[in-house]
Amino acid sequence: MEAIAAVPELAKGAYVLFENGHPVYAGKTDTRHGFRSRLSRHFRTIQDRIGLDPTTIGFKAVRIMVFSNFDVEAILIDELRRKDSSALRWNFSGFGSNDPGHNREAQEPADFDKERPVDIDRPLDFLPLGSMLGALDLALALKDGLTYLFRYETDLNERGRPKRHTVGHVDFREAAPITLPEQPLTMREALILMLEVLPNEWRATVFPDRVILYREKVTYKYAREYLEFGQG
Missing domain, CATH: 3.40.1440 (GIY-YIG endonuclease)
Structure with a gap:
């Protein structure tokens, strides 16, 4: 930088x-x-x-x-x-492309993301160690601090459209507080802590380029991994 x-x-x-x-x-x-x-x-x-x-x-x-x-x-x-015929292998691989938008989870990931998927097992250095956070506060901290996209389900407005991510879901607001450990968490560990305080219907899905947390049990063609309550 x-x-x-x-x-x-x-x-x-x-x-x-x-x-x-x-x-x-x-x-x-x-x-x-x-x-x-x-x-x-x-x-x-x-x-x-x-x-x-x-x-x-x-x-x-x-x-x-x-x-x-x-x-x-x-x-x-x-x-x-x-x-050099081997140069510029990231060009035309989808490197640096924007979030594809509507129906994004059903779209095939870019070649770059499939070859170099996001790593949810690296320690995160931006979470407040040893603090107690609500599920929504933790979700917001993850969304702001992660270098890749993290999306989660929110309440719906009167038109049936998702509200802003800062509102979150009612399950987040009603969940028991989460106590973070004294050592840095990985994204996997943070998700498991959230799933432990959310209803069992929630599932985290890891894609090559992003992670989503929704109250659903949907199977996605291009998902790399699913996390649910009880796996931790």
């Missing part, structure tokens, strides 16, 4: 990500989404992934003042692949 912060604010141009010095992704960015914004997003994507050490990832960025008359990204990709 220090290297990203050193890039001029709102600077635009082309960039390359490297893994152990090998180019794995090339892209471009404009003034609206400058280097800082785009690289910070990539920084989060490479955290907490199975088989991916974020300390091996670096970047190079070239500021370009005006490039509206040519496709700098395509030129960069073609040139790097011409020199």
Whole structure:
């Protein structure tokens, strides 16, 4: 993040990500989404992934003042692949793509996410150790602190649509408080603590790129793992 912060604010141009010095992704960015914004997003994507050490990832960025008359990204990709056919394997793999939105759990995950899925067994350093939290407070802390997407069921409004995640579900608000241990929790352990105080109908589902916690027993085609009460 220090290297990203050193890039001029709102600077635009082309960039390359490297893994152990090998180019794995090339892209471009404009003034609206400058280097800082785009690289910070990539920084989060490479955290907490199975088989991916974020300390091996670096970047190079070239500021370009005006490039509206040519496709700098395509030129960069073609040139790097011409020199090395194994370069830029993250391009066109779905790396860094947005949450697909409606019906997202039924959509096939991106190749990048299938190859480097999220790791729910790494200790989390942002939870208040030894404190007592409500289920909703813990869910909010996880949603804000995780580097990957965490979605959970909320109450419905008068139109039958989900309320904001800050409202949560009535089961969260009525659940017994959760006492966190004195040592850092993993996401798996945090989910198990929540499932212990929620009704048995709740289930956590782990996908390659996200985790959801819903009052359901749905089987998803692309789920990697399910967590339920009693598994801990």
